[in-house]
Amino acid sequence: MIEKPTQTKLDSLTLEQQIDLQIATSGPISVxxxxxxxxxxxxxxxxxxxxPLGAKGDFVTAPEISQMxxxxxxxxxxxxxxQMDEPKSFTLLELGPGRGTLMADILRVACRAPGFRDALNLRLFETSPVLMAEQKxxxxxxxxxxxxxxxxFDDGSVLIVANEFFDALPIRQFVRKEKGWHERQIGLVDGKRAFGLSPTPIPPASMPDAVANAAPxxxxEVCFAAAEVLTRLGKVIAQQGGALLAIDYGYGTTQTGDTLQAVRRHAYADVLEAPGETDISAHVDFGALGNVARAAGLATQPLANQGEFLTRLGIGERAAALSGANPGSANDIRTAHDRLVGPDQMGKLFKVFCAHSPGLQPPGFAA
Incomplete structure (x- = not known):
């Protein structure tokens, strides 16, 4: 039997060593x-x-590409x-605000509207001390x-923005076998981390209808954490009024396949290597999020591609105005525009999801 270490000894271990020790002492762990x-x-x-962000980090997000x-x-x-009759007090919440770039760009524009700044209660949800310092x-x-x-939450309406937040929430993976579905797990094989399956089957009847006839x-992939977050936030929005805007890579209806991925220094990496030093994410099931939102009493908009959404909001006109005011930067502005909306870049890969109080008509979505 392997002796469980004290907390002091655990703290002296790297995250890689701690994960391997947990598996060795307690058995395989879920994804x-x-x-x-x-x-x-x-x-x-x-x-x-x-x-994690920027040229020195592992990936670049849309706000880092352009102020637009x-x-x-x-x-x-x-x-x-x-549309909400300009409430005198409301909460603006960003989930995973990164370096604060997105919110700074948002408020530079939004606070030009008379009364918006005075009514604003800015709230941020962040777990990284490094990023919190930059946000501040x-x-x-x-x-x-x-x-x-x-x-x-404070009283009053709530507006929530989540850019590349839901993709980082932990997912569970299940694989269809002859006697049912088995959860994919991570264990040790010859001392190295490896994927495997739990020996205990999960009855097909407990899985979504969308995969009832799935092949062997x-x-x-199921993200219970995303459903829990949206359930809580949906309850607040339903009671107090408002909306949630989420932008991420994902799909509109529940589908099958492995989307778990790791990125390190702007290149794809092995998910099982360098834990704690690599960004890990998975595509978002926006269809499942829509079901959660509607169950909370909210309305949802048709899922939009990022390119469609930004174009409807006027990114072409904004790019032209910026280029006119800064002719020396026109090429850079055009490149940023194309990167955000181009179908072969971020335009189709990223989706825009909106859940909101019934009666509101959020712009940017198809009628």
Missing amino acids: ATYMGLCLTHPSKGYYRAAE FGELIGFWLVNLWQ ARLEVYDPKWLQDFES DTML
Whole structure:
């Protein structure tokens, strides 16, 4: 029997060593447990210790590509605030605000609307101390406060923005076999981490109808964490009024397949290597999120591609205006525009999801 170490000894181990020790002492772990440890371990997780964004990080998000992205979302938020009769106090919450770039661009535009700044209660949900420091530096003038959960909301309407947030929530994976579905797990083979399947089958009747007739070896991904987050936020929006805008890569209806991926230094990496030093994510099942939102009493808009959404909001016109004011940067502005909306770049890969109070008409979506 392997002796369980003390907390002091655990703290001296790398995250890789801690994960291997947990598997060795307690058996294989789920993909969700592995993702959770890799990304949000209290002291050694990727989002606790790393600087993931930008040229020096592992990936670049839309707000880092161009100010136009945040500016158009700022316009979108003002439009909804006006539709809600310009409440004198409302909460604007961003989930996973990164370096604060998106929110800074949003508020630079939105606060030009008379009354918006005075009514604003800015809230941020973040787990990375490194990123929280950058958010504070960029957004301090707006007096932000950081939420630790989704229960402590001020009274009044709530507008929520989540750009590349849901893709980082832990998923579970299941594989169809002869006697049912088996959860994919991570164990040790000859001392190295490897994927395998739980020997205990899950009855097909407990899986979604969309995969009732799945072929052998079909994989299904389920994100219970995303459903839990949206259930809590949906309840708040249903009670207080407002909307949630989520932008991420994903699909509109539940589908099968393995989308688990890792990125390190702007290149794809092995999911099982370098835990805590690699970003891990999976595609978002927006169809499942829509079901959760509607169950909470919210309305949803038809899922849009990012390119369609930004074009409807006027990114072409905004790019032309910026180029006219900054002719020396016209080529860079055109490149950023194409990267955000191009069908072979971010335009089709990224989807835009909106759940909101019945009666609101969020711009940017197909009629």
